Amino acid sequence: MAEPLQIDFGALEEPRIAGIDLGTTNSLVAVMDLTGPRILPGEDGALLVPSVVSCSRNGEVSAGSPARELLITQPDRTVYSVKRLMGRGVADVEEELKLFPFRIAEGSESVIRLNLGEKTFTPPEISAFILRQLKKNAEAALGEPVRRAVITVPAYFNDAQRQATKDAGRIAGLEVLRLVNEPTAAALAYGLDKRKEGVVAVYDLGGGTFDISILRLHDGIFEVLATNGDTHLGGDDIDNRLLRIALEDIASEWGDDLSANAEAVQLLRRAVIQAKERLSFVPFTNIELEYRGKKYQREITRELFEKLIADIVDRTLGPCRNCIQDAGVTVEGIDEVVLVGGSTRIPLVRKAVENLFRARPHTELNPEEVVALGAAVQAGILAGHVEDQLLLDVTPLSLGIEMMGGVVSKLIHRNSTIPASATEVFTTAVDGQKNVLIHVVQGERELVKDCRSLARFDLKDIEPLPAGAARIEVRFLIDANGILNVTARDLRTGKEQSVEVKPSYGLTDEEVEAMIRESYEMAEADFAERQVREARLEADAILRALEKAKQNDAWFALSDGERAEIVKVENQLLLAYHSDDHLLIRAQIDYLNQVTMKLAETMLDTAVKAALKGTKID
Amino acid sequence: METSCWQCGGPSEQSLFCKFCNSLQPPAADYYRFFGLERRLSLDAAALQKRFYELSRLLHPDRYSRRSANEQRYSLEATAILNDAYRVLRDPVARAEYVLKEEGFDIGEQRSKNVPSDLLEEVFELNMALEELRDGDASVRPRLEAELGRFDSMREEIDQELAALFERYDRGCQRETLSQIRGLLNRRRYITNLSTEVQQELENR
Numbered sequence: 001m002a003e004p005l006q007i008d009f010g011a012l013e014e015p016r017i018a019g020i021d022l023g024t025t026n027s028l029v030a031v032m033d034l035t036g037p038r039i040l041p042g043e044d045g046a047l048l049v050p051s052v053v054s055c056s057r058n059g060e061v062s063a064g065s066p067a068r069e070l071l072i073t074q075p076d077r078t079v080y081s082v083k084r085l086m087g088r089g090v091a092d093v094e095e096e097l098k099l100f101p102f103r104i105a106e107g108s109e110s111v112i113r114l115n116l117g118e119k120t121f122t123p124p125e126i127s128a129f130i131l132r133q134l135k136k137n138a139e140a141a142l143g144e145p146v147r148r149a150v151i152t153v154p155a156y157f158n159d160a161q162r163q164a165t166k167d168a169g170r171i172a173g174l175e176v177l178r179l180v181n182e183p184t185a186a187a188l189a190y191g192l193d194k195r196k197e198g199v200v201a202v203y204d205l206g207g208g209t210f211d212i213s214i215l216r217l218h219d220g221i222f223e224v225l226a227t228n229g230d231t232h233l234g235g236d237d238i239d240n241r242l243l244r245i246a247l248e249d250i251a252s253e254w255g256d257d258l259s260a261n262a263e264a265v266q267l268l269r270r271a272v273i274q275a276k277e278r279l280s281f282v283p284f285t286n287i288e289l290e291y292r293g294k295k296y297q298r299e300i301t302r303e304l305f306e307k308l309i310a311d312i313v314d315r316t317l318g319p320c321r322n323c324i325q326d327a328g329v330t331v332e333g334i335d336e337v338v339l340v341g342g343s344t345r346i347p348l349v350r351k352a353v354e355n356l357f358r359a360r361p362h363t364e365l366n367p368e369e370v371v372a373l374g375a376a377v378q379a380g381i382l383a384g385h386v387e388d389q390l391l392l393d394v395t396p397l398s399l400g401i402e403m404m405g406g407v408v409s410k411l412i413h414r415n416s417t418i419p420a421s422a423t424e425v426f427t428t429a430v431d432g433q434k435n436v437l438i439h440v441v442q443g444e445r446e447l448v449k450d451c452r453s454l455a456r457f458d459l460k461d462i463e464p465l466p467a468g469a470a471r472i473e474v475r476f477l478i479d480a481n482g483i484l485n486v487t488a489r490d491l492r493t494g495k496e497q498s499v500e501v502k503p504s505y506g507l508t509d510e511e512v513e514a515m516i517r518e519s520y521e522m523a524e525a526d527f528a529e530r531q532v533r534e535a536r537l538e539a540d541a542i543l544r545a546l547e548k549a550k551q552n553d554a555w556f557a558l559s560d561g562e563r564a565e566i567v568k569v570e571n572q573l574l575l576a577y578h579s580d581d582h583l584l585i586r587a588q589i590d591y592l593n594q595v596t597m598k599l600a601e602t603m604l605d606t607a608v609k610a611a612l613k614g615t616k617i618d
Numbered sequence: 619m620e621t622s623c624w625q626c627g628g629p630s631e632q633s634l635f636c637k638f639c640n641s642l643q644p645p646a647a648d649y650y651r652f653f654g655l656e657r658r659l660s661l662d663a664a665a666l667q668k669r670f671y672e673l674s675r676l677l678h679p680d681r682y683s684r685r686s687a688n689e690q691r692y693s694l695e696a697t698a699i700l701n702d703a704y705r706v707l708r709d710p711v712a713r714a715e716y717v718l719k720e721e722g723f724d725i726g727e728q729r730s731k732n733v734p735s736d737l738l739e740e741v742f743e744l745n746m747a748l749e750e751l752r753d754g755d756a757s758v759r760p761r762l763e764a765e766l767g768r769f770d771s772m773r774e775e776i777d778q779e780l781a782a783l784f785e786r787y788d789r790g791c792q793r794e795t796l797s798q799i800r801g802l803l804n805r806r807r808y809i810t811n812l813s814t815e816v817q818q819e820l821e822n823r
Contacts (some may be wrong), residue, residue, distance in 0.1 A: 014684075177683055221671050256696055382683040390675055414707060419679065419698035480679045 017177060017383050018138050018149040019375030021185075022127060022165065024083040024208030025342065027051050028372035030136040031142065032380035037189065037373040040141040042133075042269050048368065049137065051207075053129045054078040055116035063133040071279060072270070075101060081236055083125040084208050085112050086168075087161030089505050096232075099240045101262055109168065110505050124507065125515055127168035132519075135172060149174045150379045152371050153482075155181035155570075156157035156229030156396045158442050159454050160505040162483050167507055171515045177382050179481040182206070183213035183574040184393050185374025186340040187222055189365060191389070195580035198335035201323075203353050203361070204371075205316060206341035208234040211321045216326040220388040226326035226415045227396050228319035232362040235276075235343040238309050240302075242272035245308070246287055250296050264291050279305050281343045306348045313352050321355055326415050338362040342368050392417050399454070402439035406448045411476055414444065421477040425491065432464040436472065440484065453504035457486050459499050472497050539577050542589055546570060546596065554602035562598065569595050625688075634676070641689060649703035649716060659714055659784035659799075661707060678737065710780065711806065714799055722795070722798055734805050738815045741812070749821055762816055769813040776806045 019030045019037065028049040030039045039047045044065060054067035055077050071078045080324070084096055089110045096102065105113035105120040113120045131151075137144045151174075152164050162179055169176035183202035190200075198220055204211040211229040215222050232274070251257045253553055258264040268289050278285040284301040324331060339361045343349060353361050365373070380386040394415045400408040401424070411422035426436050436459040443451030462470050471491040478484055488497035507515070546566070549555055573588040623636035635641065650657045653669055675681070677700055682693040706712045718725050733741050744765060747758040780802055787795040 178680075218671060221674065222673075380678075381680050384684060390678055390680060392674060417701040419694055420705075421698040422700050422702075477694070480697075501647060569711075 017379035018146050019379045020151045021372035030376035031139045032376045037376035040138050042137040052080045053126045064570040065130040072266050082123050082126045087164035095523045124164045124168040128171035131172035148553045150178045150375045152185050152375050153179050155227040167512045180378045182371045183211045186370045188377040189370045189374035201334050202338045204340035205343040212323045223392045224394045224559045226323045228323035352522040397442040402448045418478050423475050434462050456502045458500040517518045520544050531582040535582040652703050658788045
């Protein structure tokens with residue numbers, strides 16, 4: 001039967017751009033369809049991919065739900081909430097280390113390296129495993145390769161955290177066309193067919209980060225007025241609080257401190273998370289753990305739960321007030337409030353938001369899916385499919401340079417619409433000076449030591465001149481991703497001045513390149529391994545068929561020489577079978593097919609004759 | 619100054635797009651020219667915002683992700699200048715400072731650190747009160763709070779004077795008017811800094 005004529009509409013267009021929400025707890029991938037944004041499910045049908053990565057004894061890495069299962073059985077080879085470590089140095093995460101089972105490798109300083117069993121990975125590499133899983137899911141669901149993506153980040157992420165996310169995308173083999181702030185993405189998803197004018201606040205409390213953004217909507221333009229937040233505040237903190245209480249309980253009940261027992265801690269962690277989630281719907285529930293024949297059970301009421309987490313919820317309110325002030329609006333001037341992130345399912349969080357904004361927040365869209373949907377809308381904007389909408393976002397933190405005495409001179413203020421730029425002219429302090437070092441920081445404080453070091457830019461090969469004679473114009477430009485780019489020009493010659501970037505935290509370009517190469521090799525190794533496996537399966541089939549054929553009359557109808565030839569080739573295939581060379585296996589399969597051609601024909605012939613005989617009516 | 623389009627080589631006329639091949643051109647750096655405006659100190663905020671949105675739609679990098687590398691770079695540059703320009707032009711104080719700078723006036727921060735002579739006595743007493751607050755004397759609070767209110771009304775007064783001077787400048791473009799404006803801006807900045815300091819002290823104690 002002839003194939004029906006197929007027109008592949010997808011092939012006429014450019015490949016689609018994925019919208020990815022790379023979350024602390026879960027990650028999602030979505031694309032823009034004709035009807036709107038749509039989340040793509042994984043092979044198991046689930047929309048949420050747990051942001052968990054595990055590395056087995058033989059070096060195989062898994063990400064998503066399989067890895068989440070390994071969190072219990074192989075806690076020392078499995079990592080979760082790695083987003084908390086993105087773009088951070090070891091000194092930054094001391095507090096985290098008390099609460100999270102991160103195993104920091106020796107020699108980690110400005111870039112953290114984590115031990116997963118015998119291997120070590122940086123946070124961008126671990127995030128890349130999650131991204132690769134999402135890429136794979138999207139490719140399977142769409143039936144086309146996915147190479148370009150929009151990835152969301154917390155609005156309050158600093159330069160290093162953004163750069164680390166972009167690096168993760170590159171390592172995963174994705175061209176990251178844009179980083180979009182999570183609350184802004186949520187507003188895009190909500191704004192699709194919503195009101196044309198107005199001021200909207202987006203309150204986003206996720207697994208590990210908190211963001212508040214205030215936007216003005218104007219005829220398809222989403223203009224962020226201000227943003228604020230805390231990149232270390234979220235559901236994880238709530239879980240850790242419950243976990244600590246349960247561990248204390250168990251220590252006094254069983255006389256056994258489980259806190260150093262990774263397996264038990266992960267089981268208990270799962271139990272408190274389930275209890276937390278139930279408490280959003282019922283007034284009381286139990287935290288239960290069965291471990292090594294012992295049973296722990298504790299009732300927890302919503303009232304007690306709310307008391308326990310009140311200060312965590314309160315910590316979100318300060319940033320909200322600052323954001324309202326920075327946006328130049330009043331609470332009354334805010335028309336709508338949108339809730340984003342799994343933690344906003346907690347009734348106390350909703351109550352706090354209602355009290356502060358004096359408005360009932362929007363919850364029509366699933367708070368765990370809305371960011372990915374928005375990322376897909378932004379992907380649609382970049383692809384030119386969505387033409388009437390445009391996002392104007394801001395930089396969350398002020399950018400400054402170090403001056404004499406460790407004082408910061410601010411160049412670009414927080415909440416400036418991006419892209420944003422500033423220009424400064426630098427000169428030399430001593431005769432013949434050839435280098436000028438510029439230290440760039442992010443933050444709101446007056447002193448360098450209270451801000452976050454971003455990078456040191458070395459203006460190199462300056463023409464030796466008397467002190468103060470050189471004039472180097474440096475342009476600081478924050479792009480639409482919120483990432484700083486620096487260029488310099490010698491004003492005397494008009495020539496471009498070379499700048500060497502030394503990031504304070506995060507990977508250098510060379511390191512990222514090396515990781516990309518390594519991941520290619522790994523992907524190639526994966527691919528080769530799969531091909532070997534497939535070739536062996538095929539060999540299995542033909543060898544089994546041959547064994548069976550040897551019982552057939554046709555086998556004995558062959559000449560001795562023919563039979564010997566077949567056995568020789570069969571042995572060659574068996575030898576090839578145990579090599580790692582799929583091409584050799586396939587070549588031997590082909591060869592065996594050729595020398596058994598006559599055998600197969602004879603068998604078929606006999607079978608046909610037999611069949612004909614059997615159906616013959618006398 | 620470049621006079622031909624980078625793309626088609628046609629004559630360029632200081633506009634955002636080449637009128638022959640419609641490709642985006644390297645942006646001009648002057649904030650007023652960028653918005654297609656005369657250099658005036660009084661501006662209509664609503665019209666400025668409308669133009670900002672229009673230009674954003676035309677220039678934003680999101681619109682150029684499928685275009686040539688050159689146009690992507692110009693789009694990034696142009697949008698950065700657009701945003702910088704909008705930030706400056708929509709704020710009367712920043713706008714006036716920008717014009718002063720363009721007209722060759724020195725507007726360094728240092729000038730606003732000198733106490734305006736008519737405020738000398740007041741600032742002296744204010745500092746005394748702040749000192750007492752730091753020493754734990756809460757009774758000075760109401761006085762400091764009242765002072766904050768006074769700063770606000772002083773600033774409002776200055777803003778009205780500024781608006782009048784802006785109009786005068788727009789009629790005649792006299793340097794003398796700019797000089798007066800600079801004096802008022804220094805005074806305004808001095809009061810703002812003082813006000814912020816008092817506010818912080820009140821919040822911290």
